[in-house]
Amino acid sequence: MSDYNLSHLDELEAEGMYVLREVAAQFERPAILFSGGKDSICVTHLARKAFAPARIPMPLVHIDTGHNFPETLQFRDDLVNELGVQLIVGSVQELIDRGEVTEEQGFNASRNRIQTPTLISTIEAHQFDACVGGARRDEEKARAKERFFSHRDDFSQWDPKNQRPELWDLYNGKCQPGEHFRVFPLNNWTELDIWNYILRENIAIPSLYFAHEREVIRRDGQILANSAYLNLRPDEQPEKLQVRFRTLGDLTITGAVESDADNLEKIVAEVAAARKTERGGRMDDKRSQSAMEDRKKEGYF
Amino acid sequence: MAQGLLRFITAGSVDDGKSTLIGRLLYDSKTIFEDQLESIEQASTQRGTDGADLSLLTDGLRAEREQGITIDVAYRYFATPKRKFIIADAPGHIQYTRNMVTGASTADLAIILIDARAGLLEQTHRHSFIAHLLGIKHMVVCVNKMDLVDWDEARYNEIVDLYRSFSSRLDIPDIRFIPISALQGDNVVDRSERMAWYDGPTLLNHLEHVHVAADRNLQDCRFPVQYVVRPQTDAHRDFRGYAGRVAGGVFKVGDKVVALPSGLSSKVTSIAIGEKQVDMAFPPQSVVMTLADDIDLSRGDMLVRENNQPESVQDIDARICWLSEQPMRPGTRFELHHTSREAKAVVKEVVYKLDINTLHRVEDDLQIGMNDIARVRIRTAAPVLADDYRRNRATGSFILVDPGTRLTVAAGVIYA
Numbered sequence A: 001m002s003d004y005n006l007s008h009l010d011e012l013e014a015e016g017m018y019v020l021r022e023v024a025a026q027f028e029r030p031a032i033l034f035s036g037g038k039d040s041i042c043v044t045h046l047a048r049k050a051f052a053p054a055r056i057p058m059p060l061v062h063i064d065t066g067h068n069f070p071e072t073l074q075f076r077d078d079l080v081n082e083l084g085v086q087l088i089v090g091s092v093q094e095l096i097d098r099g100e101v102t103e104e105q106g107f108n109a110s111r112n113r114i115q116t117p118t119l120i121s122t123i124e125a126h127q128f129d130a131c132v133g134g135a136r137r138d139e140e141k142a143r144a145k146e147r148f149f150s151h152r153d154d155f156s157q158w159d160p161k162n163q164r165p166e167l168w169d170l171y172n173g174k175c176q177p178g179e180h181f182r183v184f185p186l187n188n189w190t191e192l193d194i195w196n197y198i199l200r201e202n203i204a205i206p207s208l209y210f211a212h213e214r215e216v217i218r219r220d221g222q223i224l225a226n227s228a229y230l231n232l233r234p235d236e237q238p239e240k241l242q243v244r245f246r247t248l249g250d251l252t253i254t255g256a257v258e259s260d261a262d263n264l265e266k267i268v269a270e271v272a273a274a275r276k277t278e279r280g281g282r283m284d285d286k287r288s289q290s291a292m293e294d295r296k297k298e299g300y301f
Numbered sequence B: 001m002a003q004g005l006l007r008f009i010t011a012g013s014v015d016d017g018k019s020t021l022i023g024r025l026l027y028d029s030k031t032i033f034e035d036q037l038e039s040i041e042q043a044s045t046q047r048g049t050d051g052a053d054l055s056l057l058t059d060g061l062r063a064e065r066e067q068g069i070t071i072d073v074a075y076r077y078f079a080t081p082k083r084k085f086i087i088a089d090a091p092g093h094i095q096y097t098r099n100m101v102t103g104a105s106t107a108d109l110a111i112i113l114i115d116a117r118a119g120l121l122e123q124t125h126r127h128s129f130i131a132h133l134l135g136i137k138h139m140v141v142c143v144n145k146m147d148l149v150d151w152d153e154a155r156y157n158e159i160v161d162l163y164r165s166f167s168s169r170l171d172i173p174d175i176r177f178i179p180i181s182a183l184q185g186d187n188v189v190d191r192s193e194r195m196a197w198y199d200g201p202t203l204l205n206h207l208e209h210v211h212v213a214a215d216r217n218l219q220d221c222r223f224p225v226q227y228v229v230r231p232q233t234d235a236h237r238d239f240r241g242y243a244g245r246v247a248g249g250v251f252k253v254g255d256k257v258v259a260l261p262s263g264l265s266s267k268v269t270s271i272a273i274g275e276k277q278v279d280m281a282f283p284p285q286s287v288v289m290t291l292a293d294d295i296d297l298s299r300g301d302m303l304v305r306e307n308n309q310p311e312s313v314q315d316i317d318a319r320i321c322w323l324s325e326q327p328m329r330p331g332t333r334f335e336l337h338h339t340s341r342e343a344k345a346v347v348k349e350v351v352y353k354l355d356i357n358t359l360h361r362v363e364d365d366l367q368i369g370m371n372d373i374a375r376v377r378i379r380t381a382a383p384v385l386a387d388d389y390r391r392n393r394a395t396g397s398f399i400l401v402d403p404g405t406r407l408t409v410a411a412g413v414i415y416a
């Protein structure tokens, strides 16, 4: 701190808080997309710091696939209570019931893809003009191209071939009626930065991130949590393993890793030594080379 | 001593090997993850490339892979034991210059690639000039594809001389030259045995050690108010805090400050980061300040010190880079965004346009189209609190937004 130098984490924090304040200042109806994962927890933590001692001046929006880890929902509700912010839930199940989307069938069926129409209909229903997400550029090759203020047309689509220029930290949040922005305060954070920050700030996270014993099945090189939502193949045998999750998404697609990292220090050490990316364990990205780009174009997180 | 974070951009003409170089840098420094490598190996095999095409590490969009070019900037993060890096891999194609400008606006160092066969091209000039315009003080010129010119020292020297004579008209304090082969890895991470005549550092070695003076102004106190925090809760009924990011100088609790443009003065009573009270704030910290007096102060205003104030101007002398496909129409009204302030603005006069190849001023054709760089005079409807860009990036830069399309059409730097 001497010589007026900030640590790397302090710089990232300052940038994230700045972005969140721009959102609050520039938009009429902003929201934070809250998945219950570590990244959206960090965004929420930054928001708390950015607006203290006031409450976070925007609601948390959860797109609920109905296939959640129970821990995630409990965690979400506790956090919302503590912060005194509004929670808005967009339910995938409701869209299925209304016949607006059709569920995938088969062994690898997941509700990942139909989160997108649910998200879009939630955005439209509440007329959000900015949705803050926890995506990071280091996560995935399409995300590596993201702006901080990422423009979406009135069909919520991302046009990666024609993104708006973004100069310095002058974020232009102007758009036409019906369009909106996705905003990514954590763009410049890596997975390791996130963990170091959680450790430093002592941020509460769902227990799923810590090593625990769980019934899992192995499928196509992945370790998946066994649950009522997973369709087992005839030859698949559940087994008990010591695992933890590196990302939290829908139960059916989030791969676990074998690990005995049961505290934050051990997680930081594990992530620092990791030879695979965190999304290496996600079935949703494995479907094709451009799976993420295609979903993002449609309006995915 | 450990060096701080280095943000750099790769630039240069299309196909000069920028993405391949970044891939090579990540690969040879062993900072690629296994699944990423597997994924690009698989994609390379599919398209019949021998071995892994390392440019696919940053060219991640479908359209980029189809055309074999970069369209938009990809950001990559990596660290060696010596330093942390944020890389912006920019596209070389002229059509996507605005994406290069986007990446360059936050970079401290630019790597300019030149294909040893082709030499200096128009985009080499344009990117070099943009880097200079945006105040990048450190440049590394990599003469690439040395494998295709038989590792020829004479050809390398020829290009170095050409670039030196071009860049002598820009004031870039630190320029280095390195002969490399991004494809084969020579002088990227590992020293080339085929160019024994070169005795300078490898690229990575240079990047790890180059001393980049923090691009921070600690002299001139500037605090653009971004947002007013008013909790209106029982615990903080009368609290009124000014949130923002320090754009210059050091603010301390107890300091006497002046609010601009009102000119009213007050004293800093507290500075906080989140719930934590601190006794001072400096760039680029995001803080909340409270003042002793209830003065009129809101987004777009600025806190400064009495004896050191930015210029309050309505006539701005600026260099702009035009980013829109639509040419600039004389007399159009724009929104000018500067710090947290917005003002209506009109371009009063195009003083000259730059010929990017010769760096000469063009004064007879003043039509401004996409990618043009020009010196202009702008008139704003309300005063802008400006510093010279070279003194302060944050208070010396602006963008122009078209009020109809709402798009960012120009990037501007102020010469005060």
Ligand SMILES: Nc1nc2c(ncn2[C@@H]2O[C@H](COP(=O)(O)OP(=O)(O)OP(=O)(O)O)[C@@H](O)[C@H]2O)c(=O)[nH]1
Pocket: B012, B013, B014, B015, B016, B017, B018, B019, B020, B021, B055, B068, B069, B070, B071, B090, B091, B092, B093, B144, B145, B146, B147, B148, B180, B181, B182, B183, B184
């Ligand atoms: N022989 C040889 N070929 C190279 C070298 N570096 C790059 N290439 C090839 O040059 C072509 C273009 O490389 P890219 O890395 O995509 O070029 P780029 O500068 O990123 O291009 P844009 O981003 O589209 O401007 C590819 O076919 C590379 O394999 C080199 O050192 N030697």
Ligand SMILES: [Mg+2]
Pocket: B018, B019, B020, B055, B059, B069, B070, B089, B090, B091, B092
């Ligand atoms: Mg490229």
